[in-house]
Structures are given as structure tokens and as C-alpha cells.
Amino acid sequence: MNQLENIRFILVGTTHPGNIGAAARAMKTMGFSNLHLVSPKIYPSAEATARASGADDVLAKAVVHNSLDEALVGCEQVYGMSARLRHLPVPVLNPREAVAHIQQTSDDAHIAIVFGREHSGLSNEELDRCHHLINIPANTDYSSLNLAAAVQVLAYELKMTFDPSIEVGRVGEERQAINADDLEHLYIHFEQALTTIGFLDPEKPKNLMRRLRRLFNRSDLDRNELQILHGILRAAEDGKGE
Numbered sequence: 001m002n003q004l005e006n007i008r009f010i011l012v013g014t015t016h017p018g019n020i021g022a023a024a025r026a027m028k029t030m031g032f033s034n035l036h037l038v039s040p041k042i043y044p045s046a047e048a049t050a051r052a053s054g055a056d057d058v059l060a061k062a063v064v065h066n067s068l069d070e071a072l073v074g075c076e077q078v079y080g081m082s083a084r085l086r087h088l089p090v091p092v093l094n095p096r097e098a099v100a101h102i103q104q105t106s107d108d109a110h111i112a113i114v115f116g117r118e119h120s121g122l123s124n125e126e127l128d129r130c131h132h133l134i135n136i137p138a139n140t141d142y143s144s145l146n147l148a149a150a151v152q153v154l155a156y157e158l159k160m161t162f163d164p165s166i167e168v169g170r171v172g173e174e175r176q177a178i179n180a181d182d183l184e185h186l187y188i189h190f191e192q193a194l195t196t197i198g199f200l201d202p203e204k205p206k207n208l209m210r211r212l213r214r215l216f217n218r219s220d221l222d223r224n225e226l227q228i229l230h231g232i233l234r235a236a237e238d239g240k241g242e
Helices: 017-029 046-052 056-061 095-103 124-128 147-162 180-196 208-217 223-238
Strands: 007-012 035-038 063-065 077-081 111-115 132-134
Touching: 007 017, 007 147, 017 035, 017 046, 017 056, 017 147, 035 056, 046 056, 077 095, 095 132, 095 147, 111 147, 180 208, 180 223
Parallel strands: 007 035, 007 111, 035 063, 077 111, 077 132
Antiparallel strands: none
């Protein structure tokens, strides 16, 4: 994850402080915290903190610069976000292509992704400092993307490339795995219970049990869910479900 820590998200000339907070939140949800601000109109700001919605630590670490040159010190690669494709001799990439390009750099390289002003983007002089432009493919009739949304797109693509793992679990609940014997016991119980309540005719079973096996084999049951099913079957057998 060291390579991700070296990626700077640089916001240039941000007008609305709420967008800074929303961008910080977008970064934190994907595991980033290296935020740099170039001449923000209003910062620090209570509105930025409110919009950060728990990403206060990202705001607290944010570095404020007087110029883009200052924010880019030490960066080997600079990517500029541009909503408008201009006739400039600079390679233009979509976010996925840009991330693939970043992946090829060394782990200790410092990378800058530069986002421009809400209404006017990056100036030509600022674009001159960028080695590549990133353009997010969008609806040609309405391609305006909120600053924080653009940050989210880039952060997501980086996350999916460098660390796409998902933590499977539930809030407040530990999932306990079951094994093949547990499932077999469930199928036996299903057959007994369905026969008892008259739903299954053991002389003419057709494919009912086979279909039930297919259903639960792909459902990824945990032990708690298994016990619930056994409880339902016992209730049906005892007539308590009537």
C-alpha cells in the first residue's frame, strides 16, 4: 500500500469549501489521505468539516500551498483532470488507462493527480505542468461532473487496481462457516419434514430434493442461517407453523 500513500490528490483553487470536505470523504472511503490544496478560496471551514462526514483526519493532514509548483515538489508523474479535451500535445487517458499507467511506476514514486476549479478547471499554464491528462468519459450532452465525484472516480479506480479485496461480513455478527456434512444433514431434514407435512411424496419425488440441493449449494449459508432453517422445518413437522 506504500504506492497508494504516495499518490497526492491536489485540488487547485477550490471555490466552495464543502467540495473540499466531500473530496476528503471520497478519498477516505477508498483508503487515501494524501490531500493537497492550492490556494483554496475558503479554508479551513466548518462547511468543509461537515461535508467530510467523518473524514476529519484527512482534512487535518491536508497541506495548503500557494502555488501548483509548490504542491508538485518531489512528484515524478503528474496527471491533470480535464473535462474539456483541448488541442494540446499531451497524452489523454481515461481513468482506467491512467491507473494502469500509474501501476507501472516504481513503488516509491510520488504521483500527483491534479483537479481544477469547479467552474473553469485547470488553466493552460497549469495543464502545461501535467505529463498526462485524464478525461472521464461522460454524457456528451451533459458532461459536468462535481469535483468530489471526479475524485471518487479516480480513487475508486486506484482502489480496484491496487487493493480490490472485499471484507465479507455483517455489522455486529461473525459468520461461522458450515461444512458438507452440515448441508447433508439439512437435506435429510428437508426430505423428512416435507414428507411429514405431505409436500413431498416419497413414491414420486421427481426432482424436488435435487432442486433444493442446487438452491442451498449456491446460497453460501452460515451456521446461524442453517439453524434457522432447521427450526422452521421442526416447527412445520410439529404443526406449529399452522
